[in-house]
Amino acid sequence: MYIKDTIAAISTAIGEGGIGIIRVSGPESIQIVNNIFKSIKAKDLADVDSYSAHYGHIVDTSGQVIDEVITLVMKSPKTYTTEDIVEINCHGGMVALRKVLDLILQQGARLADPGEFTKRAFLNGRIDLAQAEAIIDLIRSQTETGLKVAVNQLEGGLSNKVKDIRQDLIKLLAHLEATIDFPEDEIEEFNSEELDGRIDGIIERVEGLLKTSQRGKILKEGIETAIIGRPNVGKSSLLNSLVREKRAIVTEVPGTTRDIIEEVINIDGIPVKIIDTAGIRETEDVVERIGVEKSEEFLNRADLVLLVLDGHQGITSEDQKLMEAIKDKDGVIIVNKLDLDSKLDFNKIEDILPGRPIVKTAAIENKGIDKLENVISTLVLDGEVKNEDQTLITNMRHKNALDRAHQTLLDVKNTFKMNLPNDFITIDLRAALEAVGEITGDTIGEDIIDQIFADFCLGK
Structure with missing residues (x-):
């Protein structure tokens, strides 16, 4: 679990509006908001049900009312970040929102980095990296079709296909490594036709995703x-x-x-x-x-x-x-x-x-x-036929990872045709496995993760 400190940010757009929302997430979120929220019915937020709304006021340390609000309490683990979350629905307008946010920060919360709520959802295992990236695509969608593609990815359409490919690579790699590590067990090795068939099946699925990248980019x-x-x-x-x-x-x-x-x-x-x-x-x-x-x-x-x-x-x-x-x-x-x-x-x-x-x-x-x-x-x-499957490659990072996986799988076929030892084949399979895993975040460095979430807006 990625539970560290408690973070807070304004989650609605800057400017005047009917409401403005401040989101707080982390182990101290409920207690921090409890310190500045006075319920009309004198409720303690620590004792209320998850996914419940409560009417009251935000007050400062002197007891002065800052705003009349509705507070939503969502308790771990069934929340966006899997942590305790409190969302304060204030009146729209930046003065009230900033005063409430300042009070929350004074109580010990930290101002969230861009995309940090979604980053916590990823690091806590609620969504994978492809789904996290779909959230920003959903926010920035310019057409209904683009929205559908983003929703499909958020619901795991791309992730499921990538995970199926990755699982087949793992099975293939495990079998080959077993023949290398345990020769005395006389594990049956793949013949040329069988290995070619299994690799071709994986290549076909990778190529199928790559073919969608041009339309996805558009x-x-x-x-x-x-x-x-x-x-x-x-x-x-x-x-x-x-x-x-x-x-x-x-x-x-x-x-x-x-x-x-x-x-x-x-x-x-x-x-x-x-x-x-x-x-x-x-x-x-x-x-x-x-x-x-x-x-x-x-x-x-x-x-x-x-x-x-x-x-x-x-x-x-x-x-x-x-x-x-x-x-x-x-x-x-x-x-x-x-x-x-x-x-x-x-x-x-x-x-x-x-x-x-x-x-x-x-x-x-x-x-x-x-x-x-x-x-x-x-x-x-370019004459491409539209289909009902909304699983498209819309992200250049995903395309680059699939391109590398595709090339290493072609290298596997060539290595096997050259009658080289299985050790050489496993090297290429591991490279393909790592490339595919980058899409969902199974095999990716922290620096890349930070860079991805830096593109998000504050409060998301």
Whole structure:
């Protein structure tokens, strides 16, 4: 058990709100809160039932009332951290919360480090490391699909698959080591076909998880998407259509957008960060030029580019320069203003950007937007078929561990084919076992654990 000192922190977001919650966890949590909480019914928190709520006041050492509160008492071991936990529900607002927190710290609690409540849940064995990391993913989810993936991981979806792989590796390793350590017992050794079959089965499951990493990364981090084009081709109208509101100013005057406008939208469960950039062109206007430079900077780092062309005006020299600039980028060509007579030479687009998807729109009238979203989804997922299994690799640390496990398992197959002694095979199996164990925290250093929980917010 990881029960040391008692920690406390404000668990709700900074700012005004209906309520603000202070969380206290550790062996002295109930007694510490008891010292400053005066129940309306004169209850002693040490004697109340677990998971019970109590109305009263927080008072300072002079007896002055600080706030009217509801106090929740949760007793070990069936709590978030497995320790005694008390949560004080105060009125929202930082002055009252900070005064109550100060009183708790004066009574002997320590201010919690970022993520320390969840870290204690992990160190006390209530959750593994993959589940702990899922909590921060759940908090930061930007779409319903991302939320489902995080909940699946929190409930052990990934952990169970990893543990099954690890268990099979342990059984295989134990058998091989027994043949080495106890040759006199004449333990039956694996033949080539049997060992290959068992290793192939494990490799197949590791590869199955690795195949989900691209989609998992996209669902977690989203896709940075730049809307580019020369001025007045309809970029801002396109942004407004995609976000379903008038987010950007639309006028007949070229160069209206002079700064970066950013919105996150949900396309088929994918968080797509849409950036409406200033029209890219040569200009003497100092302010517009700054906007153009920022647009060019974002274009260089965007994952996906939506190049908007004016179908009514045809392709200009500025359009051609932009098409040349995105030759090495994933993107969609949007031919806007389909409601007007088209003067666009589609052969020229194919010559410069062969094979790029082309979508015709009338953005100001919301025409063609659904088709554009379908094209973006298909392009981003690279034709990957969605399935109902929400167990995805969303964490680069997990992917790196599986990559190392995969390579060492391939090394096992090669070692066996070379007829090398079993000692060499067990070395590779141990490396694979250690790599897989890093995902759930079975084989990981304290420094890595500290680094993971440092990314959490205070009070979680």
